[in-house]
Amino acid sequence: MQQFIRQLAQENDFQATRLLKILRAIQARYFYIPKAAIEQLALMLNISRTQIQNVIEFYSFFHLEPRGQFDILISNSITDLMVGQAELINYFAEKLGVKIGEVRADGVVSLNNTSCTGMCDQSLAGLVNGYAITHLTKSRIDEIVENVNKQLPLDQWSRDFFKVEDNIIKSGLLLNETPIKGAAIKATFARGLMETLTEVEKSGLRGRGGAGYTTAWKWKYCREENADQRYIICNADEGEPGTFKDRVILNAYADSVFEGMTVAAAIIGATQGFIYLRGEYLHLYEKLEAILVERRAANLLGKNILQNGFDFDIEICLGAGAYICGEESALIESLEGKAGIPRNRPPYPVISGYLNKPTSVNNVETFLAAANIAIHGGEWFAAFGTAKSKGTKIHSISGDCAKPGIYEYPFGVTVQTILDDCGATDVLGVQIGGPSGTFISNDEFQRKIAFEDLATGGSFIVFNNSRNILDIVHNFSHFFAHESCGFCTPCRVGTSLLKKQIDKIVEGHGSAGDIVALEELCQLIKNYSHCGLGQTAANPVLTTLERYPEIYQSMLKKISYEPGFDLDKSLETARRLANRDDAAAHLAQVEE
């Protein structure tokens, strides 16, 4: 092992910023990060042991105790639950002979839940040793169990398990264009860098991650900041449950995304770019690397790109299972080899980002749009959309509809239009923008997708009338409690309390005061959290409580108060150890 780690460290130039990459390799080889490895790495990278331990404990895909040789994770996003995740994971556990969350005694296999893996249009989905598997059914599970028990190496498994569909159902302005291999770079240099920035500004392009900051301004501020180095980062940490458009863009239009990054780098004056790819998209890694190699060979990357005297290259960095790393400053921390804890802002990344240098972090779809704008000009793009939301938006549509997949619409499209196109009937409501977004009811389908009305990063989950609002809220509150980075108390404690309070109500232990307490808690988390995760973690409760107060009320008991946990059951261990079963050894749930 010493030899292996020395070589790893060497390959990564003994840079602590590459810690995630190094740990990923160790985890893949040993199924955990051994203590000896931590000690050796601390010396070789010249960082403290605790710093490495902190990173291991922070990311879901790193472990201090061995996982199985086959580490199987099943997505527990709401769209997975809708296709029977609970039953199927139990079936899986039973067939494998392992408890959920544990490693089988022989060390061959481990099974656990994981947050949305970005395969909501091909649920039930999961990961085997980091590689995406889709369309899990009982028969497919049976085959996997057989492979595992035979200890068949992953590369000998049926390729069908790993098949990931693009499912592009409706293309528009951007998806109709073919992948760009040099045209945008040529157009940019022919027009001039500042002139191209002006075109991007004219296009009205706003960040596609959801927050919607004007792209041209971000680039302009980054360019204007006095520095010896600047960075371009592509945020491909697409973790919002229900979003998978970046996966498809990267699979089918990667050249355009890299081209957009290159154009952006030329404009802001960066020579190094990173694409931060979520760990769940490991299956894309080799393909993307190959495209980068091709682009280098075609002089679209590297030194003196297309003889314009401009140097730029892109490195792919994989995440390790942390939703929070989609927040740009957490992403930068992660790229620096640290736990993904959001920074204080200001200073914004355009002033002080990666390694404290000016950095522009943009979404995958933003780069795709920018590359096309560089070719066709700003007006081409601005001709579509609404006053404040120009161009088109690519949506990931999943849930109760006939045709889940990727849909591109100009901004301003109504929710009803999308529902009609994707074949959704008998609709209860739609979750727009993922759990951190808004739940809208079937009275609101004339509302428009645009920054002026319903802003979204692209997640669009349809629920029909057979679904229960509280199941959805239950799933989302568990998601946020799991994904809170733990840095600030309002979010760390608040999201856990919110989860407990929702559990209490859903399990039927709620009474009148519990809704008031729930609302107070939501406001506290929303108003006092450090970053966007906490500030939006209460949205599922707030948006549904506003629309369906009667559903919450119907769950409440007509008593003043009941504990949220089973009182008598919590005496069970003590009863057994004291060997008692007398009347005093029991408690009533509610006072007589």
Place this chain on the structure above:
Amino acid sequence: MTNKKVKVATVSLAGCFGCHMSFLDLDERLVDLVEHIQFDRSPLTDIEHCSSDCDIGLIEGGVCNSENVHTLREFRKNCKILVAVGACAINGGLPAMRNHISLEDCLNESYVDGIGVENAQIPSDVELPLLLDKVHPIHEVVKIDYFLPGCPPSADVFWKFLTDLLAGVEPSLPYELVHFD
């Protein structure tokens, strides 16, 4: 009516009596206070059970065993206003540190495997309350009306809270009283 004293009951559940000690730090202000209040069930009076018309119940400590549950219910039943006093009542506090360890391990360490244990056995007697598998903050067991933070809350916190209530205004604690660092 104005002369009728407000009845205050107090108790320490899974706590250390530190909050009660802090209450006594009111010192000479206690003399003013007893002009307006009368202690009911409390370790200060040794009255064993709450009268049915208590006005304020001050609860120190979290809920760690079945007796705590019964006591807390008695307070809830007999007090118009129930107050969680201090970190343990509000969060479980120090006793809740055992929540990370299974109850079985805790009891074995104390009564079976621990150093110097003689006649090792886990106590079993109907007189003894059974431990809950986790220590809970009191608001998870009954409805609580107010929370006084601190470990312990300072005498000034008690003073401000009680004088506000006696004056008939909604109690509020200024920042200085809940600012701990």
